[in-house]
Amino acid sequence: xxxxxxxxxxxxxxxxxxxxxxxxxxxxxxxxxxxxxxxxxxxxxxxxxxxxxxxxxxxxxxxxxxxxxxxxxxxxxxxxxxxxxxxxxxxxxxxxxxxxxxxxxxxxxxxxxxxxxxxxxxxxxxxxxxxxxxxxxxxxxxxxxxxxxxxxxxxxxxxxxxxxxxxxxxxxxxxxxxxxxxxxxxxxxxxxxxxxxxxxxxxxxxxxxxxxxxxxxxxxxxxxxxxxxxxxxxxxxxxxxxxxxxxxxxxxxxxxxxxxxxxxxxxxxxxxxxxxxxxxxxxxxxxxxxxxxxxxxxxxxxxxxxxxxxxxxxxxxxxxxxxxxxxxxxxxxxxxxxxxxxxxxxxxxxxxx
Amino acid sequence: xxxxxxxxxxxxxxxxxxxxxxxxxxxxxxxxxxxxxxxxxxxxxxxxxxxxxxxxxxxxxxxxxxxxxxxxxxxxxxxxxxxxxxxxxxxxxxxxxxxxxxxxxxxxxxxxxxxxxxxxxxxxxxxxxxxxxxxxxxxxxxxxxxxxxxxxxxxxxxxxxxxxxxxxxxxxxxxxxxxxxxxxxxxxxxxxxxxxxxxxxxxxxxxxxxxxxxxxxxxxxxxxxxxxxxxxxxxxxxxxxxxxxxxxxxxxxxxxxxxxxxxxxxxxxxxxxxxxxxxxxxxxxxxxxxxxxxxxxxxxxxxxxx
Numbered sequence: 176x177x178x179x180x181x182x183x184x185x186x187x188x189x190x191x192x193x194x195x196x197x198x199x200x201x202x203x204x205x206x207x208x209x210x211x212x213x214x215x216x217x218x219x220x221x222x223x224x225x226x227x228x229x230x231x232x233x234x235x236x237x238x239x240x241x242x243x244x245x246x247x248x249x250x251x252x253x254x255x256x257x258x259x260x261x262x263x264x265x266x267x268x269x270x271x272x273x274x275x276x277x278x279x280x281x282x283x284x285x286x287x288x289x290x291x292x293x294x295x296x297x298x299x300x301x302x303x304x305x306x307x308x309x310x311x312x313x314x315x316x317x318x319x320x321x322x323x324x325x326x327x328x329x330x331x332x333x334x335x336x337x338x339x340x341x342x343x344x345x346x347x348x349x350x351x352x353x354x355x356x357x358x359x360x361x362x363x364x365x366x367x368x369x370x371x372x373x374x375x376x377x378x379x380x381x382x383x384x385x386x387x388x389x390x391x392x393x394x395x396x397x398x399x400x401x402x403x404x405x406x407x408x409x410x411x412x413x414x415x416x417x418x419x420x421x422x423x424x425x426x427x428x429x430x431x432x433x434x435x436x437x438x439x440x441x442x443x444x445x446x447x448x449x450x451x452x453x454x455x456x457x458x459x460x461x462x463x464x465x466x467x468x469x470x471x472x473x474x475x476x477x478x479x480x481x482x483x484x485x486x487x488x489x490x491x492x493x494x495x496x497x498x499x500x501x502x503x504x505x506x507x508x509x510x511x512x513x514x515x516x517x518x519x520x521x522x523x524x525x526x527x528x
Numbered sequence: 529x530x531x532x533x534x535x536x537x538x539x540x541x542x543x544x545x546x547x548x549x550x551x552x553x554x555x556x557x558x559x560x561x562x563x564x565x566x567x568x569x570x571x572x573x574x575x576x577x578x579x580x581x582x583x584x585x586x587x588x589x590x591x592x593x594x595x596x597x598x599x600x601x602x603x604x605x606x607x608x609x610x611x612x613x614x615x616x617x618x619x620x621x622x623x624x625x626x627x628x629x630x631x632x633x634x635x636x637x638x639x640x641x642x643x644x645x646x647x648x649x650x651x652x653x654x655x656x657x658x659x660x661x662x663x664x665x666x667x668x669x670x671x672x673x674x675x676x677x678x679x680x681x682x683x684x685x686x687x688x689x690x691x692x693x694x695x696x697x698x699x700x701x702x703x704x705x706x707x708x709x710x711x712x713x714x715x716x717x718x719x720x721x722x723x724x725x726x727x728x729x730x731x732x733x734x735x736x737x738x739x740x741x742x743x744x745x746x747x748x749x750x751x752x753x754x755x756x757x758x759x760x761x762x763x764x765x766x767x768x769x770x771x772x773x774x775x776x777x778x779x780x781x782x783x784x785x786x787x788x789x790x791x792x793x794x795x796x797x798x799x800x801x802x803x804x805x806x807x808x809x810x811x812x813x814x815x816x817x818x819x820x821x822x823x824x825x826x827x828x829x830x831x832x833x834x
Contacts, residue, residue: 208630208741208742209634210630210633210634210637210740210741211637211740211741212637212638212740239630324784355784355786356783357780357783357784358783358795359780360795361745363740363742363745364745364746365731365735365736365738365740365743365745366540366543366731366735366736366743366745366747367745367776367780368736369735369736370536370539370540370776370777370780371780371784373536374536374777374780374781374783374784375784377532377536377781377784378781378784378785378786389736389738389740389743390736390738391736394736394737394738412638412640413640413738523786524783524786525783525788525789525790
């Protein structure tokens with residue numbers, strides 16, 4: 176008996192973290208500039224919100240940090256400077272964060288969008304695809320041509336999952352519509368994103384959506400009197416007429432929670448994947464152009480997602496070739512969602528492996 | 529479809545065209561400028577800010593020219609007057625441009641302006657296929673056509689142009705003939721930088737009317753490479769810029785049309801063509817048809833003349 180208890184203790188020991196700090200000094204490592212108006216901007220808004228907590232004594236950030244060896248040096252530098260809670264907000268920072276975390280056991284590390292956990296490093300992300308799904312409903316209702324263009328950055332699970340969820344939203348109200356995908360292979364190149372958006376308008380799309388960091392796609396739609404859906408943050412000022420809505424990030428609630436846990440000594444390194452019920456993922460206010468009936472439908476679907484009454488990916492779901500991928504009534508596990516690498520029926524585009 | 533493709537080609541190629549022309553003016557005088565990327569960013573921010581505060585696009589373009597003219601004068605000061613290393617100075621200029629625009633651009637993020645609109649030239653814009661692409665564009669694109677001609681005219685039909693070319697080819701000989709090497713080089717660098725700035729302003733005033741950090745996204749480096757491809761000629765710079773813009777526009781449109789060719793293969797095309805073009809142009813070089821200015825990259829000091 177003693178042995179078993181000892182064994183159990185040994186097993187749980189690595190997962191119980193000793194990180195606890197009365198005063199929080201938090202540091203953020205960003206992949207892009209705070210001025211990108213999208214991804215990094217949203218994280219920084221979360222940082223500012225976290226600063227309002229009384230026990231958060233200091234926060235800092237380092238922007239435009241390249242992924243790779245440089246990141247290790249930057250994170251190490253922050254750890255040496257006495258920060259006791261460090262956030263790294265890009266997929267490519269995963270291994271550098273882990274490397275530094277192993278050398279500083281008394282510091283809490285949180286990595287965004289990865290999958291590795293250690294005794295003092297957790298990871299966190301939001302179910303952004305839920306917002307993509309709701310915005311898809313709006314797009315499906317607003318398209319007259321039944322062709323929706325989607326400017327996408329890289330064929331990685333996060334983006335693919337978003338496109339599929341968006342398409343499911345479109346099909347909710349408009350089963351005939353197709354979603355055409357153009358890859359840009361960059362997160363950040365306004366000129367190229369604009370050109371990609373134009374190429375989709377050229378082939379007949381009348382509503383555009385995107386998974387990019389700049390508002391260039393919105394401008395393309397605005398210039399031709401078409402409609403568009405934003406990404407990451409509310410960008411309506413760039414396209415006052417074209418803008419319909421946007422799935423947006425709101426990290427403040429999550430950052431405040433983590434800081435509070437570390438403060439109270441209850442912080443555990445775990446995998447956080449929060450959905451709309453927590454406000455981490457939101458939908459920007461809908462444009463007046465969206466009919467009331469659709470606004471109500473979106474609100475209803477949002478409510479169902481928030482109360483876990485429904486799931487975005489619920490069978491039957493067919494692949495691009497029409498074969499059933501997910502039988503009726505079934506849903507995907509988080510693991511399957513996080514590694515999604517195929518398109519569903521209704522998406523026109525290719526994923527090269 | 530061809531019409532649309534040509535139109536997209538011209539629009540994607542124009543910022544690179546301005547930058548390449550500016551770089552050619554630099555290098556014709558014998559000064560390598562690797563600060564193109566930084567200058568484009570400075571031009572983009574200056575153009576956007578000036579337009580935002582004045583409400584005039586013309587003021588924006590003039591401001592972009594003037595501010596990059598001044599930024600370029602640092603490169604000129606270091607490389608011409610102080611005879612510093614041109615590579616190091618150019619790289620420093622790029623880093624300076626990235627940093628300084630990030631710093632001063634913070635307040636401009638998220639602001640909006642009305643950008644350049646298309647102006648159809650009566651008659652000419654009706655020509656099938658090429659009409660829309662070349663004669664239904666914005667004023668900056670028309671200016672880029674004019675600039676290609678002006679740069680050629682300047683170099684081959686004016687005494688000043690001859691002066692710039694000769695200080696680039698053989699500064700010692702030019703000096704002997706009474707051309708002021710430092711004066712010609714100084715103005716070639718600063719004026720060339722000014723046109724690079726207009727290329728940057730095309731991004732923030734016409735292509736996507738907004739300011740975002742780092743919005744040139746590597747176009748400056750493409751321009752540096754295109755100078756060599758173009759053999760230091762303004763007409764071939766136009767060809768090169770449109771070729772690069774055209775292949776990018778084409779691969780996006782192939783995807784949008786729903787071809788089943790892998791996106792990765794399509795995205796390789798611009799680089800594949802770059803390599804192909806390099807092979808062809810090096811082959812031409814071996815035949816002894818190099819257009820590279822003889823004095824390129826070499827600081828000139830009258831005292832050191834051999």
